Amino acid sequence: MGGVLAVLVVLGLSVRAPVEQWWLAREACGGELPADDLEIVRSGVTLGAYEESYDAESGRYVCALRSDEDQVVVAVETFPRGRERERELSFAGSSHPPHALLPGGLPGWEDGNSLVYLMPECPGRASDGEPYRLPVSTWTYFAHSPAEQAAMLRLAVRMTNGMTEKLGCGGEPLPAPQEGAVPYRGxxxxxxxxxxxxxxxxxxxxxxxxxxxxxxxxxxxxxxxxxxxxxxxxxxxxxxxxxxxxxxxxxxxxxxxxxxxxxxxxxxxxxxxxxxxxxxxxxxxxxxxxxxxxxxxxxxxxxxxxxxxxxxxxxxxxxxxxxxxxxxxxxxxxxxxxxxxxxxxxxxxxxxxxxxxxxxxxx
Known part of the structure; x- marks a missing residue:
């Protein structure tokens, strides 16, 4: 399919070397993962591989950074239109949202298990004059403590803003969360x-x-x-x-x-x-x-x-x-x-x- 970029990088035993860990963290997800927040949410887990794909025509983007035991450390996905969007939002909407609310007026919620959904406005991909929102999910499997949850939220906003820019949404970027801000149950x-x-x-x-x-x-x-x-x-x-x-x-x-x-x-x-x-x-x-x-x-x-x-x-x-x-x-x-x-x-x-x-x- 034209316009589709797919990348799979797997490192072997040498990933235990600090320089290889640094390289993998820097390259994953187009180099957009903020280093400080990634260091917090990975909770000392050894990195092992990442995969990334992007379809410029549809706007579908998928990235997953995994541990050396193949567990997800960070996963980012966009759901522009079509079956993937229907399936994801049907699942998310049927699972009793919001598990937790997001602070600072952010347009989204946490679905539990450190999975954050953000749905920013995306006028650049609207059609028929109707407003359009781009769902972006960010999953940080190991983020549980308050510090990790705060880093998770900052990372989700950073990656969502990167996706709206990549897809030509236009409009203002989402505001960065205040220091220490975390999702809350209400x-x-x-x-x-x-x-x-x-x-x-x-x-x-x-x-x-x-x-x-x-x-x-x-x-x-x-x-x-x-x-x-x-x-x-x-x-x-x-x-x-x-x-x-x-x-x-x-x-x-x-x-x-x-x-x-x-x-x-x-x-x-x-x-x-x-x-x-x-x-x-x-x-x-x-x-x-x-x-x-x-x-x-x-x-x-x-x-x-x-x-x-x-x-x-x-x-x-x-x-x-x-x-x-x-x-x-x-x-x-x-x-x-x-x-x-x-x-x-x-x-x-x-x-x-x-x-x-x-x-x-x-x-």
């Missing part, structure tokens, strides 16, 4: 104190089992491309304690999605109905028994808002059929979800100075 706030936050609509939402003692996870960040508000039941339910926190089962999830993601994407707990986020998707508002959907435009970009039940909720007695069993129950589920997404979307639109909000109609 805040867990008592439901009674959530008023005034990005998840304020859950303060008064009529959710069975929640009660005044519920807990809300606020995982919404300025500049983020995906946000999540999760309402948990009061703590102490056997089998539903999360990381030692005093909260029970997740009851309701509210999410926001900026830009184009992937077709057929399902969020955990949203039932059989995919989120309409792929290219050319029908973004009309709707509500079903498992998921409700609203849409708006923010700074010229499509934004979707979803409400669905938490995983394994509403609870079904063992031996009973999953889901609502009567038409009355189905109507109740649809109406509750429609109310949740409407209140959430209206609040988000006010906060984000958005326009053209459309919410599901009442039956």
């Amino acid at each position: 805040a867990y706030v008592p439901r009674a104190e959530v008023e005034g936050t990005a998840c304020a609509s859950l303060a008064t939402a009529d959710v069975p089992e929640a009660g005044p003692g519920g807990v809300v996870r606020i995982a919404v960040a300025d500049g983020g491309v995906v946000g999540r508000c999760t309402l948990y039941a009061p703590g102490g339910e056997e089998g539903y304690r999360d990381s030692g926190e005093n909260r029970g089962r997740p009851l309701v999830e509210l999410t926001s999605w900026r830009g184009t993601w992937a077709g057929g994407m399902r969020d955990m707990g949203s039932g059989p109905d995919p989120l309409p986020l792929g290219e050319g998707a029908d973004r009309e508002p709707e509500s079903t028994t498992y998921r409700a959907w609203a849409v708006a435009r923010c700074e010229g970009e499509d934004v979707g808002y979803a409400a669905h039940w938490g995983y394994d909720y509403p609870y079904q007695e063992p031996g009973t059929e999953a889901g609502p069993s009567t038409e009355a129950q189905k109507r109740e589920w649809r109406e509750r979800l429609r109310g949740y997404v409407t209140a959430f979307a209206e609040d988000q639109v006010r906060r984000g100075d958005c326009t053209d909000l459309r919410v599901p109609r009442a039956p």
